[in-house]
Amino acid sequence: MTADALACPTQTRLFDALDDQPLDAMLTLLRQLRSDPRDGKIDLGIGVYGDEKGRTPVMQAVRQAERIVAEAQTTKAYVAAEGDARFVSLLAPIVLGAARAADDRYCGMQTPGGTGALRLAAELIARANPDARIWVGTPSWVNHYGLMRSAGLTVLEHPFFDQATQTILFDEMMSALETARTGDVLLLHACCHNPTGAGFTTDQWRAIADLCARKGLLPLVDIAYQGLGHGLEEDAANMRALLDIVPEALITASCSKNFGLYRERLGALWIRGSHAQAALRARATCMKVGRSMWSMPPDHGASVVRTILESPELTASWQAELTTMRARLNAMRAELARAVPQLASVAQQTGMFALLPLSREAVTELRVRDGIYMIENGRMNIAGLTSENLPRFAAALAPSLSKGE
Ligand SMILES: Cc1ncc(COP(=O)(O)O)c(C=O)c1O
Incomplete structure (x- = not known):
């Protein structure tokens, strides 16, 4: 018997029982991109x-706030299970609007990223109603499905978007939701839909809110890209109107994109209860769940955003930079639509993504032939375009688009 076998008898080889996991599609793509020696990928x-140079810079306000935090922070002791309460109360009016932020039926807490907020929301739902099912539009952010299932929720898909015609399948969606049961949850993207960039009109939001109220569905609104569509206020307006119609809701926010704090893992969850006590009880449940998953959310990002939002100058700087980012995204959308007339709809869509009407083969061909990297389902990050690379992208795309038709 070898020393190895002695040290680890067969019956304790726990990890041999695990299934192989397919490589994450995004990581595979990243690896391919990094090992591609061609110029002009x-x-x-x-x-x-x-940005226009392809960099993901630290925002100026973040840089300054980090300096202030580094100077002013006197301890690294634990903060609290709900995170930095001041950060949450300063972010609340930005996400919810001032009136709702002051309404005690809304209760918030800091979370590790928008992902942490979504996972907590799912855990809360599963505890409040073990039979709850969650409706997710097809397609949605790929992680939505796994997050919800990990908490034990049943995911039901409803039609949302037709990739070939680039249109929202609103009637199909509403008919599917007519079959929803009271107590089911409806996942909505507040703005800048990932992966499609497509958004409901205000009238459609109103119809969805009425449907939720009539059928007793709980909206779970994911607001991960606020400020990258039409503006901070504009991107939250439809969600806020819905919140004024339904008795209960969950709102998950992310600071990853609009503060550029991806790696700091900063987000927030708000529970809108039918009364203050219910919201507090739900938050206490979330804190208990969070305690058993990550104990407490990380502090650095929250300290940075709190510092920004406490300072009118830093807030103005953050908002100005966010405006520049949004303008760049919208300019790239307009330029792409001009260069590729089949993609006129891209100029009407918002945020970081578009789901191009491309087959998987066409996406592979673009990668292999032209060094253009996008997700195999045709999702492209608009922010990867620059005035310099856009003409080459448009030229490479044209034949694939006609083939995809
Ligand atoms: C739609 C959507 N929601 C939530 C998130 C979560 O972001 P994070 O956990 O990085 O804050 C993302 C990130 O890509 C997203 O696209």
Whole structure:
């Protein structure tokens, strides 16, 4: 018997029982991109903002706030299970609007990223109603499905978007939701839909809110890209109107994109209860769940955003830079639509993503032939485009688009 076998008898080889996991599609793409030696590669894959030079810079306000935090912070002791309460109360009016932020039926807490907020929301739902099912539009952010299932929720898909015609399948969606049961949850993207960029009209939001109220569905609104569509206020307006119609809701926010704090893992969850006590009880449940998953959310990002939002100058600087980012995304959308008339709809869509009407073969061909990297389902990151690479991208795309038709 070898020393190895002695040290680890067969029956304790726990990890041999695990299934192989397929490589994450995004990581595979990143690896391919990095090992591609060609000049002029175009990275339209991973969902981070890039500027005109293809960089993902630290925002000026963040840089300054980090200096202030580094100077002023006197301890690294634990904060609290709900995170930095001041950060949450300063972010609340930005996400919810001032009136709702002051309404005690809304209760918030800091979370590790928008992902942490979504996972907590799912855990809360599963505890409040073990039979709850969650409706997710097809397609949605790929992680939505796994997050919800990990908490034990049943995911039901409803039609949302037709990739070939680039249109929202609103009637199909509403008919599917007519079959929803009271107590089911409806996942909505507040703005800048990932992966399609498509958004409901205000009238459609109103119809969805009425449907939720009539059928007793709980909206779970994911607001991960606020400020990258039409503006901070504009991107939240439809969600806020819905919140005024339904008795209960969950709102998950992310600071990854609009503060560029991807790696700091900063987000927030708000529970809108039918009364203050219910919201507090739900938050206490979330804190208990969070305690058993990550104990407490990380502090650095929250300290930075709190410092920004406490300072009118830093807030103005953050908002100005966010405006520049949004303008760049919208300019790239307009330029792409001009260069590729089949993609006129891209100019009407918002945020970081578009789901191009491309077959998987066409996406592979673009990568292999042209060094253009995007997700295999045709999702492209608009922020990967620059005035310099856009003409080459448009030229490479044209034949694939006609083939895809
Ligand atoms: C739609 C959507 N929601 C939530 C998130 C979560 O972001 P994070 O956990 O990085 O804050 C993302 C990130 O890509 C997203 O696209």
